[in-house]
Amino acid sequence: MDGTIFIPLMVVIPIICAVLVNLLHEHSGVTKIFGYIGAICLPIVPILAVYGNHFFGGYQPLANGGLTVALPEAANAIISGSFLELFHPAITYAFGPGQQVILFVLGLVAMCAVFISIAETKKTSGVYLYMLFMLSAALMAFVLTDDIFNLYVFFEIAALVQVGLILVSRVRGNYETGLKYMLLGEVGGSFMLLGIALILGLTGNVNISDIVMMIHTGLVNPTNPVLLFAAGMLIYGWLYATGLPPFNAIKSEIYSKGLPSGSMLLQSFSVIACISIGLVIIRIFGYLPTAQMAMLAVSVIAMILGICMAMVQDDYKRIIAYLAVGELGYIGVGLGLATPLSITAGLFQAVNELVVTSFLFIGFGLVLYKTRTSKISKLGGLVEYMPVAALLTVLAGFAMAGVPPFNVFQSKYLLCQAAIAAGIPELAVIMIILSIVTFLAFLKMAYAIFLRPKPDELEVSSASVPKTTMAVMIVFLIICLIIGLFPGLVVDKLGVLALTAFAL
Amino acid sequence: MAIEIVQCGALITAALLMIIGLVALVYLDNVLKKIIGAAFIGDGVNLLIIALGYRVNGIPYIFLQNMDVNSFLGQASYPLPFALVLTSIVIGASTLAVMLALAVVLYKRNGTLSATALLNDKKLGEENNE
Numbered sequence: 001m002d003g004t005i006f007i008p009l010m011v012v013i014p015i016i017c018a019v020l021v022n023l024l025h026e027h028s029g030v031t032k033i034f035g036y037i038g039a040i041c042l043p044i045v046p047i048l049a050v051y052g053n054h055f056f057g058g059y060q061p062l063a064n065g066g067l068t069v070a071l072p073e074a075a076n077a078i079i080s081g082s083f084l085e086l087f088h089p090a091i092t093y094a095f096g097p098g099q100q101v102i103l104f105v106l107g108l109v110a111m112c113a114v115f116i117s118i119a120e121t122k123k124t125s126g127v128y129l130y131m132l133f134m135l136s137a138a139l140m141a142f143v144l145t146d147d148i149f150n151l152y153v154f155f156e157i158a159a160l161v162q163v164g165l166i167l168v169s170r171v172r173g174n175y176e177t178g179l180k181y182m183l184l185g186e187v188g189g190s191f192m193l194l195g196i197a198l199i200l201g202l203t204g205n206v207n208i209s210d211i212v213m214m215i216h217t218g219l220v221n222p223t224n225p226v227l228l229f230a231a232g233m234l235i236y237g238w239l240y241a242t243g244l245p246p247f248n249a250i251k252s253e254i255y256s257k258g259l260p261s262g263s264m265l266l267q268s269f270s271v272i273a274c275i276s277i278g279l280v281i282i283r284i285f286g287y288l289p290t291a292q293m294a295m296l297a298v299s300v301i302a303m304i305l306g307i308c309m310a311m312v313q314d315d316y317k318r319i320i321a322y323l324a325v326g327e328l329g330y331i332g333v334g335l336g337l338a339t340p341l342s343i344t345a346g347l348f349q350a351v352n353e354l355v356v357t358s359f360l361f362i363g364f365g366l367v368l369y370k371t372r373t374s375k376i377s378k379l380g381g382l383v384e385y386m387p388v389a390a391l392l393t394v395l396a397g398f399a400m401a402g403v404p405p406f407n408v409f410q411s412k413y414l415l416c417q418a419a420i421a422a423g424i425p426e427l428a429v430i431m432i433i434l435s436i437v438t439f440l441a442f443l444k445m446a447y448a449i450f451l452r453p454k455p456d457e458l459e460v461s462s463a464s465v466p467k468t469t470m471a472v473m474i475v476f477l478i479i480c481l482i483i484g485l486f487p488g489l490v491v492d493k494l495g496v497l498a499l500t501a502f503a504l
Numbered sequence: 505m506a507i508e509i510v511q512c513g514a515l516i517t518a519a520l521l522m523i524i525g526l527v528a529l530v531y532l533d534n535v536l537k538k539i540i541g542a543a544f545i546g547d548g549v550n551l552l553i554i555a556l557g558y559r560v561n562g563i564p565y566i567f568l569q570n571m572d573v574n575s576f577l578g579q580a581s582y583p584l585p586f587a588l589v590l591t592s593i594v595i596g597a598s599t600l601a602v603m604l605a606l607a608v609v610l611y612k613r614n615g616t617l618s619a620t621a622l623l624n625d626k627k628l629g630e631e632n633n634e
Binding site: 156167178180206 | 522526529535538539542543545546548549552553556573574577582584585588591592595598599602603606607609610613622623
């Protein structure tokens with residue numbers, strides 16, 4: 001059996017699971033079994049898959065071996081010997097070492113989200129699991145697809161599912177936030193589609209590799225104003241999907257309205273969208289310094305705004321949400337510098353953030369589980385009630401701030417090196433200062449929630465911390481330490497993906 | 505020439521739809537009007553894609569048995585934009601349905617469709633801190 005068959009299965013399996021758990025949502029036991037099976041498959045399939053391309057319908061480029069049917073003579077006369085032989089006639093999924101690392105970590109995060117969701121609810125909700133699986137499928141497709149319209153389709157599916165995840169959370173104001181996000185999303189999605197339409201109009205193509213080939217070989221004028229406008233539209237879509245300014249406030253609101261398991265995947269969407277759409281922009285418009293400068297500028301603003309907004313909040317869910325958006329700025333900086341080293345560092349930071357932010361969402365989710373409040377001024381003394389969970393949560397905070405020997409230290413260090421190598425040492429200084437501020441923000445929050453005397457009016461639930469949740473936190477801690485101590489395991493593979501951004 | 509005007513007309517209409525949609529989304533206070541504005545933007549983009557696939561004196565991309573291959577290749581419209589628009593319409597309809605459902609729920613809960621009252625940043629922030 002050809003190992004490339006596993007490439008589409010990374011998207012197909014979660015979709016099948018989503019449909020099954022939704023259909024069988026009235027049977028809690030069966031839903032739970034399908035949930036567990038599907039969740040376990042998520043990180044395993046990327047390991048089993050063999051590197052290569054999957055051509056849907058078997059339609060390969062003619063240069064690769066061609067179609068299974070004979071072309072009409074007239075069509076053959078046009079195509080034969082021309083650049084058209086290189087074109088991809090159908091949707092293509094590309095899978096390499098970089099994609100493998102990202103999808104494995106993403107699968108692990110999605111698996112943990114499903115496990116926690118099943119463990120923390122008395123009756124397993126098939127509808128909620130449906131949304132977790134659909135979002136996982138959309139994110140997997142984001143990483144794999146080499147088709148810009150396919151990217152847009154999964155972008156819209158993911159946007160809809162995200163709203164669904166917020167609606168089921170029953171947090172006050174979730175409907176309002178959902179509608180607001182959808183209204184903004186309609187503009188972001190439409191503008192992105194407009195960009196795709198303009199590129200299609202100029203190149204006649206939606207396959208990213210084909211578009212890149214046409215632009216970089218001069219078949220399409222790279223300075224065509226329509227193409228530049230399309231770049232602007234795609235960058236707008238990237239900002240919306242990622243939650244970088246001016247969308248940082250709504251994105252933070254979205255994170256804070258979700259359940260911990262939902263928020264894990266909500267932030268995963270931002271991270272994966274950031275690198276997937278970002279890489280598409282760099283691949284297609286790599287020749288435009290303006291596009292890279294725009295990405296860089298917005299990312300720096302996001303880093304600064306994220307930490308500043310986090311410092312003035314009294315709600316720990318919002319603090320993590322703002323910090324998560326701020327951390328996305330680091331990924332954007334890596335992509336915006338647009339050198340092989342910086343892109344590798346940006347991708348490394350993305351992989352680390354998938355783990356660390358999920359780790360934090362679970363940790364603070366436990367605080368909510370025990371106290372039913374997210375207001376820091378009402379909390380205190382929780383270390384007595386949940387000592388191990390408190391320690392793990394503080395360590396997650398340290399990991400996000402970039403304290404050695406955790407993984408984020410390595411990626412931020414690599415980002416600083418990339419900034420210096422690109423001739424912008426000031427950027428490295430900004431990143432170091434912001435990391436220190438993040439560390440201080442966590443110290444302050446950890447003291448207020450866990451260490452200071454417990455307020456008299458605070459009621460702490462006597463329910464014990466779910467064992468599954470604790471196990472997931474320990475798994476995340478181990479991943480943080482392994483990647484932190486052996487960064488080469490991840491960086492070498494991500495470097496290959498970074499180099500493809502510069503290949504024709 | 506007359507047919508090219510049709511294509512131009514489609515492009516201008518698409519631009520107008522997008523502009524009207526954006527204005528409605530930004531300046532109108534009624535949530536339903538905002539949703540209609542958002543749908544207009546998507547419709548404008550769909551119309552633009554259809555206009556891109558238009559071919560003067562073109563025929564649909566359906567090869568019939570009695571057709572000459574050369575004349576078919578010379579006349580057939582490019583089918584990709586139409587395929588994309590079909591998908592885009594389905595996505596737009598789903599998004600619109602969810603937005604309208606949310607508007608109905610919010611109206612039942614609050615008795616108003618004013619965006620200022622419902623989607624105010626300050627109000628949402630306060631609710632979050634409760």
